[in-house]
Amino acid sequence: MTTMVLAYDYTREEEKRIIRAAKNAGIKLILCNLLESPLDYSDRWDVDAAIIRPVSMFNAVYAASYFESMKVLTVNPSYTILYAGDKVLTYSLLRSANIPIPRTILSLGDDSLYAAAKRLGFPLVDKPPIGSWGRLVSLVENEHQLTTIAEHRAMLPSKQFRAHILQEYIATANADIRCLMVGDEVIGCIKRIARRGEWRSNVALGARVEPYKPDSELIELVHKALTVFKGMFLSIDIFEHKENGYLVNEVNGVPEFKGFIRATGIRVEEILIGKILEKLRR
Structure with missing residues (x-):
C-alpha cells in the first residue's frame, strides 16, 4: 500500500479534499500537524511521498526540506516553495529566465523607495516580499500615501516587511488570470474579478471567479x-x-484551489493524488 504524509498547520477546504481523495485512492495517509508534531531528524519516515500544505510559507519551506532529508518525494520541494513564496526571489528567477513580468523595482531603504517611485510614477503598487491573500498590497496614488505606508511597515517586526516591491499599476479591470498546473499539465485557468469596491482580485478578498480558456x-x-x-x-x-501581453505576476508553491474548483468543477485533489502515484511508479 502506498503511504503518504500530509504536512499542514491548518485544515482548510483544500486539505479536507486531499484527505478524501487519498482515502478514495486506497492510500494510507498520515496526518502531520506541524503545530503539534515535532519533526525529529532522528526519526525514519516509512512513507513514499510528502504533500506540503502549511499556510505559513516558512513552515512549508522547513517542512519540505525536512522530508527531503528523509529521501521522500516531496510535493512541492523546498526550492519551489521558497522561490515562489518570496516575491523578490520570484521576480529574480522569472527575470533570469526571460519570463515577462510587470515593471518591478526593489527598494531596501527610504531613499531608494522615493527614487523608485519617481521612476515608476503614480499610481503604483507597493507590496512586501512575503504574504498572501492580498495582505499589505497597496495601491499608492501619491507620495503622501507612500510615506504613510513606509512608516507603518517600518514598525513591523520582520525586516522582510520593510523591503518594498514597487510595481507599475496595470489597468486590468481589477482582474487577473490564474492557471493551475499539476505535474507537467495545465489542468485549467480561471479569471478572478475583484468584488465591488476592491481592486485586488484575491479570492480570499471576495473576488468572483469564472472559467478562462487559455x-x-x-x-x-x-x-x-x-x-x-x-x-x-x-x-x-x-x-x-x-501592450506587453501576458505578464507573470506571482507564483504559488502551496496553491489554494477552492476558487478554481468553484469556477471549473475540476477535482484538483484527485488529479494531484493521481499525478503523485504516477510519479512514484516511474
Missing part, C-alpha cells in the same frame, strides 16, 4: 514558468497587459 501563448508561458520553479503543483497568476 490560448497557446498563455499555455507556453505557464509551462516555461513551471520549468524554472521545478514544482509539481503550482498556480501562476498572470496579468494581460494591453
Whole structure:
C-alpha cells in the first residue's frame, strides 16, 4: 500500500479534499500537524511521498526540506516553495529566465523607495516580499500615501516587511488570470474579478471567479514558468497587459484551489493524488 504524509498547520477546504481523495485512492495517509508534531531528524519516515500544505510559507519551506532529508518525494520541494513564496526571489528567477513580468523595482531603504517611485510614477503598487491573500498590497496614488505606508511597515517586526516591491499599476479591470498546473499539465485557468469596491482580485478578498480558456501563448508561458520553479503543483497568476501581453505576476508553491474548483468543477485533489502515484511508479 502506498503511504503518504500530509504536512499542514491548518485544515482548510483544500486539505479536507486531499484527505478524501487519498482515502478514495486506497492510500494510507498520515496526518502531520506541524503545530503539534515535532519533526525529529532522528526519526525514519516509512512513507513514499510528502504533500506540503502549511499556510505559513516558512513552515512549508522547513517542512519540505525536512522530508527531503528523509529521501521522500516531496510535493512541492523546498526550492519551489521558497522561490515562489518570496516575491523578490520570484521576480529574480522569472527575470533570469526571460519570463515577462510587470515593471518591478526593489527598494531596501527610504531613499531608494522615493527614487523608485519617481521612476515608476503614480499610481503604483507597493507590496512586501512575503504574504498572501492580498495582505499589505497597496495601491499608492501619491507620495503622501507612500510615506504613510513606509512608516507603518517600518514598525513591523520582520525586516522582510520593510523591503518594498514597487510595481507599475496595470489597468486590468481589477482582474487577473490564474492557471493551475499539476505535474507537467495545465489542468485549467480561471479569471478572478475583484468584488465591488476592491481592486485586488484575491479570492480570499471576495473576488468572483469564472472559467478562462487559455490560448497557446498563455499555455507556453505557464509551462516555461513551471520549468524554472521545478514544482509539481503550482498556480501562476498572470496579468494581460494591453501592450506587453501576458505578464507573470506571482507564483504559488502551496496553491489554494477552492476558487478554481468553484469556477471549473475540476477535482484538483484527485488529479494531484493521481499525478503523485504516477510519479512514484516511474
